[in-house]
Structure formats: structure tokens, C-alpha cells
Amino acid sequence: MSIEDMTGQGVTITQTGEHGAFGGELLTINFGPHHPSTHGVLRLIVDLDGEQVKRVKPIIGYLHTGIEKQMEALRWQQGVVCTDRHDYLSPPINNLAYALAVERLMGVEVPPRAQALRVIMSELTRLSSHLVWLGTSGIELGAMSVLMYCFRERDTIMDMNEEISGFRMHTSYIRPGGVMADATPRFFDLLGKFLHEMPGHIDEYEDLLTMNPIWRARTIGIGRLAPEVAKVVGASGPMIRGSGIAWDLRKVMPYSGYENYDFEVATNDGCDCYARYLVRIKEMREAVKILEQAVDRLPDGPINVDDRKMLPPPREELETSMEAVIHHFKLFTEGYSVPPGDVYVAVESGRGENGCYISSDGTHKPRRVKFRSASFVNLQALERMALDHMVADLVAIIGTADTVLGDVDR
Amino acid sequence: MLESYVPLLIYVLIVLGLVGTVASLSFVLGPSKPTRKKLAPYESGIIPETPAMRRLSVRFYLTAMLFIIFDVEAVFFYPWAVLMRQLKWFGLIEMFVFMGVLLVALAYIWRNGGFDWD
Amino acid sequence: MGLEDLVDSLGQNVLTTTLGKVLGWGRGNSVWPAQFGLACCAIEMISTATAGVDIARFGSEAMRASPRQADLMIVSGRVSQKMAPILRTIYDQMPEPKWVISMGACASTGGVFNNYALLQGVDKVVPVDVYIPGCPPRPEDLLNALMILQERIKAQGIITR
Amino acid sequence: MIADQLITDKGNSAGDEWITVPAPRLREALAALKEDGYRLLVFLTCVDHLADSSREWPARFEVLYELRDMEKLRDLRVRAFVDGDPPQIDSVHDLFPPANWDERETYDLFGVVFNGHPELTRILMPDDWVGHPLRRDYPVGGEPVEFSEEHETWQTPPPEA
Numbered sequence: 001m002s003i004e005d006m007t008g009q010g011v012t013i014t015q016t017g018e019h020g021a022f023g024g025e026l027l028t029i030n031f032g033p034h035h036p037s038t039h040g041v042l043r044l045i046v047d048l049d050g051e052q053v054k055r056v057k058p059i060i061g062y063l064h065t066g067i068e069k070q071m072e073a074l075r076w077q078q079g080v081v082c083t084d085r086h087d088y089l090s091p092p093i094n095n096l097a098y099a100l101a102v103e104r105l106m107g108v109e110v111p112p113r114a115q116a117l118r119v120i121m122s123e124l125t126r127l128s129s130h131l132v133w134l135g136t137s138g139i140e141l142g143a144m145s146v147l148m149y150c151f152r153e154r155d156t157i158m159d160m161n162e163e164i165s166g167f168r169m170h171t172s173y174i175r176p177g178g179v180m181a182d183a184t185p186r187f188f189d190l191l192g193k194f195l196h197e198m199p200g201h202i203d204e205y206e207d208l209l210t211m212n213p214i215w216r217a218r219t220i221g222i223g224r225l226a227p228e229v230a231k232v233v234g235a236s237g238p239m240i241r242g243s244g245i246a247w248d249l250r251k252v253m254p255y256s257g258y259e260n261y262d263f264e265v266a267t268n269d270g271c272d273c274y275a276r277y278l279v280r281i282k283e284m285r286e287a288v289k290i291l292e293q294a295v296d297r298l299p300d301g302p303i304n305v306d307d308r309k310m311l312p313p314p315r316e317e318l319e320t321s322m323e324a325v326i327h328h329f330k331l332f333t334e335g336y337s338v339p340p341g342d343v344y345v346a347v348e349s350g351r352g353e354n355g356c357y358i359s360s361d362g363t364h365k366p367r368r369v370k371f372r373s374a375s376f377v378n379l380q381a382l383e384r385m386a387l388d389h390m391v392a393d394l395v396a397i398i399g400t401a402d403t404v405l406g407d408v409d410r
Numbered sequence: 411m412l413e414s415y416v417p418l419l420i421y422v423l424i425v426l427g428l429v430g431t432v433a434s435l436s437f438v439l440g441p442s443k444p445t446r447k448k449l450a451p452y453e454s455g456i457i458p459e460t461p462a463m464r465r466l467s468v469r470f471y472l473t474a475m476l477f478i479i480f481d482v483e484a485v486f487f488y489p490w491a492v493l494m495r496q497l498k499w500f501g502l503i504e505m506f507v508f509m510g511v512l513l514v515a516l517a518y519i520w521r522n523g524g525f526d527w528d
Numbered sequence: 529m530g531l532e533d534l535v536d537s538l539g540q541n542v543l544t545t546t547l548g549k550v551l552g553w554g555r556g557n558s559v560w561p562a563q564f565g566l567a568c569c570a571i572e573m574i575s576t577a578t579a580g581v582d583i584a585r586f587g588s589e590a591m592r593a594s595p596r597q598a599d600l601m602i603v604s605g606r607v608s609q610k611m612a613p614i615l616r617t618i619y620d621q622m623p624e625p626k627w628v629i630s631m632g633a634c635a636s637t638g639g640v641f642n643n644y645a646l647l648q649g650v651d652k653v654v655p656v657d658v659y660i661p662g663c664p665p666r667p668e669d670l671l672n673a674l675m676i677l678q679e680r681i682k683a684q685g686i687i688t689r
Numbered sequence: 690m691i692a693d694q695l696i697t698d699k700g701n702s703a704g705d706e707w708i709t710v711p712a713p714r715l716r717e718a719l720a721a722l723k724e725d726g727y728r729l730l731v732f733l734t735c736v737d738h739l740a741d742s743s744r745e746w747p748a749r750f751e752v753l754y755e756l757r758d759m760e761k762l763r764d765l766r767v768r769a770f771v772d773g774d775p776p777q778i779d780s781v782h783d784l785f786p787p788a789n790w791d792e793r794e795t796y797d798l799f800g801v802v803f804n805g806h807p808e809l810t811r812i813l814m815p816d817d818w819v820g821h822p823l824r825r826d827y828p829v830g831g832e833p834v835e836f837s838e839e840h841e842t843w844q845t846p847p848p849e850a
Contacts, residue, residue, distance in 0.1 A: 025464040032454020033611060034618055036563050036593040040570075041611060043454070050467030051527055061813040062611045063567060066645030066830075068798075069822055073643075073829045081640055085663075088568035104703045132571060135578075151578035158575075169568060169664055231759070234729055234787035252762060340743035343703040344755055344766065346731070357755070359736045361743035368823075372732040372755075377787050390527065406567050409608070409813055439531050447620040452594060455614035610815040644822050644830030645814075 026054060033062045037140040037395045040405025042379070044398075048391060056386045056394070058379055064409040071369040075335035076102060076176065079366065083356070084170035086371060087407035089129040092121040093349040094371070095174035097356035100255060101345040102176035105338045105360055108307055112299040114178045115257035120191075120294045121164070121173055122256075122347075123287040127198075128157040129350030130280045130287075134205060137277075137399035141218045146208055153201050156194055163187045177311045178304030191295060198288050206281060219273035223385040223397040226271055233381045236374050237352025238283070239401065242276035244269030249348035261290050273400040280402075309336045335364040344372075351375050351402050371410055375403035469527065476524060483512050531686050548685025555599070555625065555688075556681040558587045559674070562598030562622065564615070566605025569632040569664040573604045576667035586674050595622040600677070601654070602670070606634035607647040619654045625688035627681070629673050630656045633663045692721065698768075707766035712752070715769045716779045719754065723784055727756035727765055730785035733792065735799040739825040748772035750801060754781075754788075771801060780806040798823040 031044035041062035047055040084091035131150040138146030158168040165171035248265040250258040266282035268275040313324035340362040346355035352374025361367040592598040633639030638648035698709035710718040738746040748770035780803035782789040793812040800821035
């Protein structure tokens with residue numbers, strides 16, 4: 001049957017008596033919410049014929065936090081807190097999507113130094129997100145030591161996050177109107193040392209896994225996603241680049257100054273789990289290259305838009321000028337209001353295209369905030385990728401889709 | 411003639427005694443409060459409605475049977491290994507013939523796809 | 529049945545209290561957590577289990593996937609309304625003696641999100657022993673909570689609740 | 690190119706092109722746009738304009754489709770205004786496969802019924818949930834918090850309802 005009408009087959013719980021290939025009945029099992037290898041609380045209803053997967057039906061919603069309703073009840077600058085927490089593996093990238101959307105609605109442009117700092121934080125987050133993915137996917141397929149190596153580097157990135165924003169994971173560093181604070185010299189020392197060592201660490205991961213026969217046996221040819229199916233299903237990120245299509249929003253629709261960094265789009269036309277693994281490894285190397293260029297050419301200047309409506313005035317001005325006190329008071333009691341209209345901004349996160357759609361009605365709270373989540377769409381491709389594979393391969397397929405359930409359920 | 415087996419008997423008794431006490435101790439002393447909810451089948455947090463007792467695919471049977479055949483083959487090596495010195499050349503050649511027959515069977519099954527699943 | 533009947537029959541005397549101390553020492557130093565990773569706190573829980581912060585020094589390295597072999601449930605992450613009955617089912621299927629650590633603000637009080645979708649605090653569903661503030665708490669906070677729990681286990685003796 | 694009489698309104702909002710299409714003829718418009726090159730449906734969602742004074746809205750619910758042409762790198766937002774209880778619109782899951790789950794989520798959170806969807810059931814909320822949370826007349830919920838004027842207003846539906 002064609003790709004189009006394969007959608008929405010959905011799986012009904014098999015009635016007893018439906019037979020598999022060799023006469024055995026189909027067994028329906030729960031690859032349930034509380035499972036060590038589902039990267040969060042994803043539940044799959046799997047119909048098995050012996051060891052082979054005949055049908056997979058993902059059931060989500062076990063981590064639905066009502067973030068979009070929460071943001072409708074919060075003011076514009078308070079919403080940044082929620083954007084950190086729905087895709088908890090790449091918080092600054094979600095902040096960036098929200099901040100760019102609000103800035104385009106307000107019609108303001110952040111100074112170049114803020115754009116460079118945003119690129120630095122985004123690439124650091126992409127590295128830490130891929131490290132968590134590699135660690136957890138490795139341990140699920142039996143590579144215990146990969147987890148220890150990857151989380152060692154992740155901890156250095158968390159120390160850098162803490163140095164620049166005072167918080168390990170949910171930094172809320174990127175806000176509408178600029179960034180929270182300027183980077184301290186110690187941050188650049190840590191970053192310089194990290195960039196010097198990181199290529200060596202990536203080689204360590206490659207030595208551990210790339211030519212490892214068990215890793216290759218468990219990932220080559222597993223979870224095939226043909227290029228045209230990937231395009232039709234709307235996959236994005238490593239899922240589509242693993243099938244040979246060079247679609248990277250940082251190159252195709254550049255934002256926040258990505259056009260003046262030169263890096264390659266990591267693609268691999270193997271269309272299977274191993275290809276997506278190689279794509280993510282190459283993306284880590286490209287992220288290190290971008291970080292080096294960003295640190296070398298970091299422009300100086302202000303880090304925030306100097307629009308007093310949007311951002312509080314500096315402290316020392318409060319003693320002298322009366323307007324500063326008025327701005328300060330209005331900002332922290334009612335918050336600023338965004339002109340009516342709606343906008344959609346898409347950014348490239350570790351998982352794919354994470355976007356933020358905002359519809360504003362001119363009041364000081366958004367009318368509607370919708371997060372386009374890459375994992376939500378990539379998870380729909382799981383139904384096709386897992387057909388006729390072994391149950392054990394389901395673990396590799398869930399791993400390669402790199403879904404974060406907070407992002408799926410919002 | 412039997413007394414040469416006495417140490418073996420003592421050894422078996424010690425093993426049975428040890429295992430027996432350890433198992434029964436944990437059974438007697440350990441707190442056990444079976445409640446209906448605790449004994450419900452664990453399937454990743456969901457109490458399953460569909461019965462788990464289903465007719466299994468015949469492939470499981472095939473795989474089990476192949477395992478048994480080649481495992482029992484290993485049992486025949488033990489008595490041969492004990493008497494290898496006395497049997498001299500005849501025993502060696504005989505065992506190679508035995509292994510050869512089974513290797514042919516293994517190759518036949520492998521080529522006909524008895525081992526791969528789908 | 530076993531030791532608890534011993535305590536009922538003999539009451540608190542030198543035999544049962546010393547036996548209680550030995551039991552408490554054994555249980556306290558080998559608390560096996562059930563992997564109940566929900567959201568962001570789960571990532572910090574994993575990084576607690578890795579070499580950097582190393583929960584293995586406290587005997588809790590073996591994160592058990594099935595509740596049958598676990599005696600501590602670390603609720604790490606926000607509990608939605610759809611997940612609450614499953615959380616209770618998993619808690620029921622854990623053998624006594626069992627303890628619960630509620631890791632992070634979302635598990636303890638609903639945290640940042642006070643809306644229709646989240647259970648405002650996991651203590652509405654399961655009895656909680658130690659709460660950890662933070663969103664997400666640092667891995668060292670989780671170790672601190674584990675040490676507090678270990679003291680409490682050692683003080684409990686034979687009958688735990 | 691899409692027939693002109695299909696487009697009732699057109700414009701550009703903060704750099705994004707958008708057109709408005711009459712809801713009953715939505716499938717026809719989307720099929721034409723798909724032939725025109727907009728092969729990818731980025732996302733589909735709904736905005737509830739209850740008591741929205743910023744502009745004159747033709748109907749309460751605005752279902753919007755963000756389409757993208759991956760060759761010519763252009764985006765287009767198609768709006769369709771729907772009203773009624775429950776608001777009805779045709780499903781496009783066979784034209785754009787990603788729409789399958791998006792429609793189920795929009796039905797789940799807004800109550801917009803998509804005719805022709807193979808399995809229109811709740812996807813995020815528990816199956817026995819009553820009401821559609823993201824509608825403006827649905828209270829934010831959660832627990833009242835002392836000394837905070839914001840949270841009192843969250844318990845009751847917003848005043849504009």
C-alpha cells in the first residue's frame with residue numbers, strides 16, 4: 001500500500017485467534033510507560049508474532065504538563081521558564097525559539113554580541129543533548145562504558161552552564177530582548193579547555209562504538225527510513241539527515257547569525273540506526289567547529305536590546321532618573337505587551353525542528369503559544385520503522401528516534 | 411566397593427544442607443505481605459487485560475529442539491574424556507567420527523535456514 | 529511470620545533491638561532504587577549514577593528496572609494525571625520494606641506548573657520519606673537525600689512502618 | 690496555483706505569509722497547495738479567540754495549518770475559521786501524514802472534530818477526561834496558592850468567558 005494510506009492505521013488490540021506466520025497467535029504486550037529503555041514515559045502496544053513485531057502503536061500523554069496552557073496564564077517574560085522545561089535536553093534552544101518569536105513580533109533585533117552568545121549556548125546544548133543520547137542509547141544496547149564517558153563531558157558542559165547562567169540544566173539564559181548576563185572570563189577559559197579536549201573525546205566514543213561488531217550488528221539495517229518516506233512523514237533533524245537529505249534549518253533558514261559560520265551539514269545515506277549514529281557524531285564535531293569560530297569572532301558591545309519597554313533599566317540608573325523607576329515599576333507589575341499578530345519561528349534542536357508559534361492579542365499575556373515538537377513527529381515514524389523487526393530491535397529504534405517525552409507531550 | 415563413593419555422598423549432603431537452610435531461612439524470616447495488588451502481573455505499570463497464555467509460534471519449539479540436540483552431544487564427551495587414556499587411538503578416531511556426524515547435521519540446518527528467525 | 533512475630537512475642541529487649549540494628553545496617557547500606565525516571569530530574573538521576581558523582585559509594589548503584597527487586601522508589605520528574613495510577617501500581621508491586629524519595633520540585637509540590645495536568649505533589653498518591661527541593665536538584669542533592677534516608681532506615685529496626 | 694476565489698483573506702504578519710480559506714473547502718485548498726509545491730505540513734493547531742478584542746474574528750476557533758515548500762524554501766500559513774458546538778472541519782491526514790497526531794491533539798485539547806479521521810480519540814489527556822483544557826473558558830486549574838493574586842483568578846474561568 002502507498003505511504004499515504006499507511007498513516008493512521010492505528011493498532012487495535014488484537015482479538016484472540018488472529019494468527020501469525022507460523023500458526024502462533026499474535027501476543028499483545030505493553031512496552032509500557034515504566035520501562036528502562038523508552039527514553040521517558042512512552043508506552044508502546046506491540047503485537048508480536050513470536051519474536052517479530054507485527055504492529056506498534058505508541059501511546060503518549062503520560063508526561064503531559066499543560067505547558068501551553070501555563071504560558072497563557074503567565075506574562076511574556078515569565079514564559080521563558082516554561083520553555084526550558086518541555087524539551088529538557090536542549091533548554092537554551094527552546095528559549096531561543098520563544099525569544100526570536102517574541103522579538104519578531106515586537107520588531108526588535110538583538111545586538112550581534114547577544115546573537116553570538118546565543119549561538120554558543122545553542123551549540124553547547126546540542127553537544128550535551130547528543131551526549132545524553134549517545135550515553136543512554138549505548139547503555140540500552142549493552143555498551144555500559146559509553147554512558148560513563150559521555151556523562152563526563154556532559155558534566156563539564158553543565159559546569160559551563162552554571163558558570164554563565166548560575167544553573168546546570170534549565171539555564172533560561174536566552175530571553176526575549178537579549179541574554180541574561182555577559183559571559184565571564186572563567187567561562188571562556190572553561191570553554192577554551194573544553195574545545196581543546198572535545199575532539200579527542202569524540203574520537204574515544206568512535207573507538208568504542210563505530211567499529212564495534214556488537215554495535216554494528218545491533219544498528220546496521222535496523223529501523224530503515226527511506227528518504228521519500230522520511231520527507232512524507234515530516235521527519236526532521238538526524239532522522240531526515242540519516243536518510244541522505246541535507247535539511248538543516250541552520251543552513252536552510254538561518255537565524256540568530258548562523259549564516260556567518262561555516263560548517264557542513266552532517267548527512268549519511270544509510271537510512272538506518274547506524275547512519276543516524278554517524279550523523280550525530282559528525283554533528284558533534286561540527287558543533288565544536290562552530291563554537292571555535294564563535295569564540296574567535298565574538299563581537300563586543302551590548303548584550304541586550306536597549307528598549308526600556310522590554311527590559312528593566314540598569315540598577316544604578318534607578319537612583320537618578322524618574323523614567324527608569326516608572327519603567328522598572330511598570331515592567332515588574334504588569335509586564336510589557338506585544339503588538340497583536342502571530343508568528344512562527346523554527347530552530348534546529350538536537351532532535352530536529354523545534355518551533356514556537358505565538359498568537360498575541362495585544363494584552364500582556366500571550367493568546368496562544370504552540371511548540372512544534374520534533375519528537376512528536378519523529379515518533380509517528382516509529383510505527384513504520386519498527387515493522388517486521390525483532391522485539392530487541394525496538395530498543396534500538398526508540399533510541400535512534402531520540403525522542404524526549406517532555407517534548408512529545410508538552 | 412561402595413566406600414570410594416562416601417566422600418561424594420558427604421559432599422552432596424553438605425550442598426543440599428547449605429542450600430536448604432539458606433532458602434528456608436529467607437522464606438521463614440523474610441517479611442512477606444502478599445496483597446492482591448502486589449501479586450498482579452507487572453507489565454511496565456499497566457495491568458494487562460489480554461490473557462498471556464497464547465499459542466506460541468512453532469519457531470520457539472524448533473529453536474528449543476536444536477539446542478537440546480547439540481547440548482546432549484556435549485554430555486557424551488564427559489565419559490570419553492575420563493577414559494581417553496585407555497581408549498588410545500581408537501577412542502580418539504571414534505569421537506572425531508561422532509563429532510563429524512553432528513557437524514554435518516549442524517551445517518545442513520544452518521544452510522537450510524533453521525537458525526534465522528524470519 | 530518471621531522476625532516481626534518475634535518482636536511481637538518477645539517485645540523490645542536486648543535481643544530484638546540488636547537484631548534490629550543489624551537489619552537496619554544491612555537494609556540501609558544496600559538500598560536498591562527503582563528506575564522511575566519521568567522528566568528532567570531523571571537526567572540528573574542518571575548523572576548521579578555515572579562515574580562523576582557515583583551513587584555506587586552508597587550501595588545504590590543497581591538501579592532496578594522492575595519493582596520486584598527494588599526497595600526505594602525515586603520519583604524523579606513531574607507526575608501527570610495520566611501517570612498517577614501507574615505510579616501507584618508500581619508502588620504497590622514493590623515488596624516491603626519500601627521507601628520513596630520525591631526528587632525535585634515537580635514531584636514534591638507540582639513545582640513550576642500549577643495547572644490541570646499535573647499531580648500537585650506525589651504525596652497525594654504514595655507516602656513519601658524524603659523530599660528534595662530543586663528543579664532539577666543537583667546530583668549531590670540526591671546523594672544528600674539518600675544519606676538522610678539511610679540514617680532513617682538504620683533507626684527503624686525490624687518493623688519499618 | 691490555488692484558485693483565487695478560495696482565498697478570502699491574505700496578508701503578512703511579522704514576516705510570515707498567511708491566507709484565510711473558507712472551512713468547508715479546506716481540503717480542496719490544501720490539495721491545490723500541495724500540488725503547488727507545499728509538500729510538508731509543519732504543524733496544525735487551533736487558536737481560541739473567545740472575547741479577543743484585538744481584531745474582528747469571523748469565528749471563535751481558528752484552525753491553522755503551517756505549510757512549507759522544501760524546494761523553494763517558503764512557508765505559508767492557512768487559516769480556517771470554525772464555529773459550532775463541537776466545531777467541525779475535514780481531516781487532511783491522508784494528504785499530510787503528520788496531520789494524524791496533530792489532529793488528535795487538537796481534538797483532545799480544543800474539541801475540534803476532524804471528520805474522516807481514522808481514530809479521533811484523546812492522545813494527551815487520560816481517556817476519561819472531561820472537557821477540553823486549552824479552550825479559553827477552561828480554568829487553568831491547579832491548587833490555589835495563598836498570597837498570590839494571580840492564582841486565585843486561575844481557579845475560575847477567565848473573566849472574559
